[in-house]
Amino acid sequence: MTAVGGLVTVLTLTALAILLAFAAPPRYRSVASGGASMGIGIAGVFTGIAGITSVPQAVLVVPIAIPGGLGIDPLLLSPTPLGGVFCVVVGAVGAIAALYGIGYAHGPAASRTGWSAFAVFLLGMLIVASAGDVVSFLLGWETMAIASTVLLLADHAERPAVRTAAVWYAVMTHLSFLSLATGFALVASKAHSTTFTQISAAQITGPTGIAAFLLLLIGFATKAGLVPLHVWLPRAHPEAPSHVSAVMSAAMVKLGVYGIILLVGSWLPQVARPFAILVLALGVLSGAYGILQASITSDLKRLLAYSTTENVGLAVTAVGVGMLLSNAGQDAVATIALVAALLLVVSHAAFKTVLFLGAGTILHATGERDLDRLGGLIRSHPVTTWTFGIAAMGAAALPVTSGFAAEWTLLQALVHGDGRANTTLALALPVTLGLMALTIGLGLLTFVKAFGMAFLARPRSEAAATPAPEFTSKPGSAAMGVAQAIGALSVLALGLAVGPLATAFSSVLGYSGIITSELGGLRLVTIGVLDPYALGLVAVGLAVPVALLVLVLRRRVPRRETDLAWGCGGVRTSPRMEYTATSYAEPLVRVFGEALRPTRSLEVSHHAEDHVLEHRVAFAQEVSDIVEDRWYAPAAVWLRVAGDQARRVQNGSIHRYLAFSFAALVLVLVVVTLP
Amino acid sequence: MIATLLVVLQVVVATAITPLLIGVMRQVRARLEGRIGSGVLQPYRDVRKLLAKEPLRAEGSSIILVAAPLVLLVSSLLVVALVPLVTTANIPAVPNDLFVVVSILLIGTVALALLGLDAGTAFGGMGSSRHMMIAALVEPTVLMSVYALSIPVGSSTLSKIVVARGADVTRVVTPAGLLAVVALVVVVLAETGRLPVDNPSTHLELTMIHESMILESAGRDLAWLEVGSWLRLTALLGLVVNLALPWGLADSMQPLALLVAVVTLGVKLLVAGGVIAAAEVFMAKVRLFKVPELLAGSFVLAFLAVTASYLAG
Amino acid sequence: MNASLTSSIVTTAVGVLLLTAVLQTWRRSTAASVRLLVVQGLALAGLVAALGASRGDAQLLLVAGLVALVKAGLLPWALGRTATGRLVERDSGVRPALGLLGAAVLTMFAYAVSDPLRGGDQSAAARALPAGVALVLIGFWILLTRHSAVSQLVGFVVLDNGIAMVAFLTSDGLPLTVELGATLDVLLVVVILRALTTRMRDTHGGTSVDDLTELRD
């Protein structure tokens, strides 16, 4: 399939999905329209592959009503190799999420609007990834923005929290769009064209370039959910239907990274050079802040949302490291960093899809997404447990998942950057590594907490104790499990296939210093080898004698069941005594109290008879997002005050109105008198 | 092939020597505290005893109760296989890259933490939480030390680092190298649950970290856990001593070299273990929320090591 | 008609126009304001007639008649007519002194800004141009400072007189069709506003525009 054929298929299938959403009988709507959406995703994957492999690029031109030649060119869809990578990511995530949605979507998410918006959402993202010019890029950007807002509102629109989330999301998205539009306007007017090739060829520099760079960076960073522009993420992701959250987090957010890579690599490379530290700082801070917030929250989907900020932060860190190294002339290592960025993008897409889908299943089964009220799902939901577990390993960057391979590559790039001749590198690389290591460490804790609290131990609430079954008789119910399984397998597969993957990415970036090693692992020339297969073989080799020993012992000494756990003696502890997600994170809140600023309240009420004996102790602790509290809340207040003050302009007095006109008249008279 | 055999040998030797190391450490401590002690071979007897006892399974626990100890054990064995203890040779495709080693250690860490959560007891969760917090905070120091050690060599592959240090004495005694090794020592203490971070011999649940996670395990489950944890100590301690004194490792199948290597390793390990045990006698466990300060201190050492390598190198 | 006579008539008419406008900022009685409008309309008609006579332009004389009819007749009549037949109300605007001061400042401003517009033309008509602009500004000023609906209408008519004056002084008026259309439009606007005033009395119980503050943000 050529890229153009793929795009046309995508468009056709989008129309089909909308048609089916409206035409199919409600019982089969999800199967029909969701199936078509899955088709969109698959077509997107093929488009992406075609984009990666085809030389020269295929081009699809869509004329618009504004005459060409004036500065706005017709729409141009032509997936570049890099865009192709993101097409594949979007398509694959979309297909898996659509498959899951067939079984999962219920209520408003399974409505005509829900499924139509889902298809349009995928279409918008694919347009962005295959856009060859500014206007189609923005077109796709806004399409996915509005479709995802609709999807966000699809579930529980009655709840004010959802509406608030939607407004936050819409406003931040629009901030992103407007800064992109303005930034693009600057470069497009300089380049006298809106096509990306012309913009790259124009080699824009100077103040215009700097302004455009910063605006575009803000736009992309907002969409990518980087600190301090991340505030929409922890609100929007939890409230959206889970298969939509998966797509938003695993695919849409990545397009921000795509934009940043294009920005620094292709559109404004000269301008970007001095801003490498800025990009790096954005990435590193997002990583650390995101995972810190994720580690202390007990809302599973909020946790996943903050973890998205973390992972995107890591990818942007990789881009920043690449920029710094390339500024220092260390191009080989720089490319490894960029390859790491793409690996991080792909691996995060894989595991975060599964995690959100798993969270969806949990929500579906128990109606809870608060880890403090979950537990014990390993018994009723084995498929979800294992797929979530594998994905959580990916998120925690444990071998041999995709997350591990990606972070390993980034770490290699970091330690192989030569800081001896370059003070910037000598300072930036260790700091980056330190914060990144903290990020990795906290990530581990976060996902141990998420997995342990949701699936292990005993249920912490009635809802968790009596979950809905994993599979029901609803049409397409098995789709949920299948989608999760496919996702989890891909987390492992991407980890194992890191060699070919990295080779492909390096050729996308026009570099040949990475080769696939003998067993299919990743060999970074002069740097190091990561061979997951070999590692696996050794592990298996070591596990075999252990396993034999276990088999022998199992026969000789049988296991005995007991109904008591240790609680300072064999006491039957109530689930209320279990550790919860909140208590799990409590030490961290203390250690990072300076950064998190928790609000605590402790109320002690004493017995009436005795002032020493305590009757009741109430302790409350809340950790909110300080970026939001410190920056956004005042801005919101300011806007409200400004709005109230502005009303005085229109206070009903005709004299005031006439005075405005009069003032304008006097001013104009003065102006025309001036020579 | 030779490399594979060497690695197999290394695993066998390390596994065999580990209980002895633990026994020596306990014995040194006992003697210094004025007790007779149970003898240096007691750990071997403990393991044998545990393997013969029937394992229990508490209500509410899951497959994790069985799987986690095995995962810990295998991950520890894997680490032992990768770290240069007896030999600097390694299986060609298998990277004994320090980042990989650290990640494999983390698998064991995670397995333990999940085990702590599995039964749903208050103590298990508490231990798991503390364990993961320390693991998370140790991570920066670990990677930073690796970074510091890798700079002079230009590689994060452990065997290369050890060989390079062995080949050139001046590399060992650089300020950067020393700082990095000291930082690594703190890391090892934290990772293996030694004083002053954790007290391996405590019987008070509220102060436990490592022990509280394995409260539900019995019989062979407990045996795997104990051996797995011990092996971690062997591997990490062995790594530190080999980085500090990078001599005597074998790189071929010559019997003499092998013998020397095994003996050297034994001596280095037992001496180091003895020193640690002796030091622990004079040390109290610090409060949990003082641990981050300790780790921050070691992080700063490692960080200084890195910048020193760059700016001095 | 010789040039000096034309010139003096023009000057006089302009003077009367300006004077009446200034007086209107002073007087608070609406009835008096309307009477001043009649004077103003007549002065404007006189100005047009003088210009027409000096140019021997019959069309302009016709226009003068039209102006007299509309500006001195119909408009004041429409303004002065009330439901009860006679208009008795006093406007509470800004203090007369302030109103006069404003008018004076605006007149000076008009002279300052109109000077370049003359472009070196020294004829009486051109020299009178600033007065026209001043009339426009004073009309606006009356709109701004008066609180009764009818007074505002007066201000609007003054403003319109000013524009007409500028038109006649600078270019002997516009083409007849446009002139007719414009006059008709102004007349209709005043009639409509008058009708709205009546409705306002029904709905708001008065004709003070201060009561019109319900539509606000």
Place this chain on the structure above:
Amino acid sequence: MTVLLWLPVLVPAVLGALVAWRHSDAYARYVPLAVALVILTCGVVLVAAGTIVTSSVLRADAGASYVLLCIGAVAVVALWGGLSSTSLGGRGESLICAFLAAMSLAVLSDNLGVMWVAIEATTIATAFLVGHAGTRGATEAAWKYVVLGSVGVAIAFLGVVLVYASGRAGGSPTLSWVALTSGNLTLSPHLARAGVALAVLGFATKAGLAPMHSWLPDAHSQAPAPVSGLMSGVLLSVAMYAILRVQAVGGAHIGVGLVHGLLIAFGLLSLAVAAFLTLTQRDYKRLLAYSSIEHMGIIALGVGSGTTLGLTAALLHMLGHGVVKAAMFVVAGRVLNVTGSSRIADVTGLLKRRPDLGWPFLVGSAALLGFPPFVTFFTEVAILVALTQAGLWWAAGGAALLLLVTFVGIARQVLGMTVGAPGTQDHAGDHSLVDDPPRWFRTAPVAIALASGAVVSFLALVFVPVLGAAAAALGVAR
């Protein structure tokens, strides 16, 4: 062809007079729609013909034809949509006809004076339409509308007078636009400069540009829905068209810097007013009115950029905004009928309660906020590009910032109205008229309007030549 020039003016005038005479007739209600269709047809034919047609004072070049088409299109949407919800009692219908005639005349006249007369006539025709309800609010709105509008337009008249006077220097004063822009005339520069500036200021009042916008929210919120739609959708654009004509006169003699400077200033100020007054807006009809101010500000910025791209985009924006806004006012009118309140707080859960109103309202709002595939998206991007092309990067940045604030206001209010649980019960049901037209007939105009707002973006084959010609006709010859 010349008949096409007279039809849009005379047909509404004659039919309007007939309706005024026989307003009890049952067919009177349909007359304005018929008139609108006539105008639309004439516009389409003139645009398709693509030639300059002249007859007496009337003249249609590509620009005039295009705006005539806009008038027709918007009028069809507004009047068709308004058929089912509002009865104007005969007199209203005849006034609407007069209104349409005046707008057609303003667009088609070659003479600046006639154009001015026609624009002033729109004020007269709509005065009673605004005050149609006869309530306190309607009276107040009508008063403010007429006073502020007339005063503004009077200033424009002063400008026209000065432009005419400036021609005396060359010996032959004229108001013919063709003559004024032909370049054969010599105008006195000072007078021309003052005249052009004042004319722009005056027409900007009618175009609803800040700071002369004050009448707009009152008038648009009090007028019956179809009238609001017409005023917001095209009347503002017709005034903008007048500014374009004046701009061309200025361009031929004194340069366009002054006009463009004024338009940029007015445009940014309009965006600011719209931005901050939508933030805490409590009335949804006023919300739509402020959105009109915002869009006129955008158009002013497009024209003020002085680039062909900006002008083209502004012209396209006129059509896109007009059609969508007309539909929005129609929907808002129906919402008012259903809920009995124009307060935003009183309208909740429209999507659940009345999906037939909630969806168009939501979709229309998206179009007004500039989301694709609606044409407003393309034009807003193009205008930003045009501004930076002209070196007005600060204006582009300011506009983007203000658009964001506007977005906050409108998005919050519209989401609050449409999504969520329906809070209160319906006020009194839909005040449908006795001879209730079929359902499709009611929903069709809004659907067609919103669909065309989207489809227009991609009709390159049709619109590229049309817009090119219109921009060439209305642009400043260089």
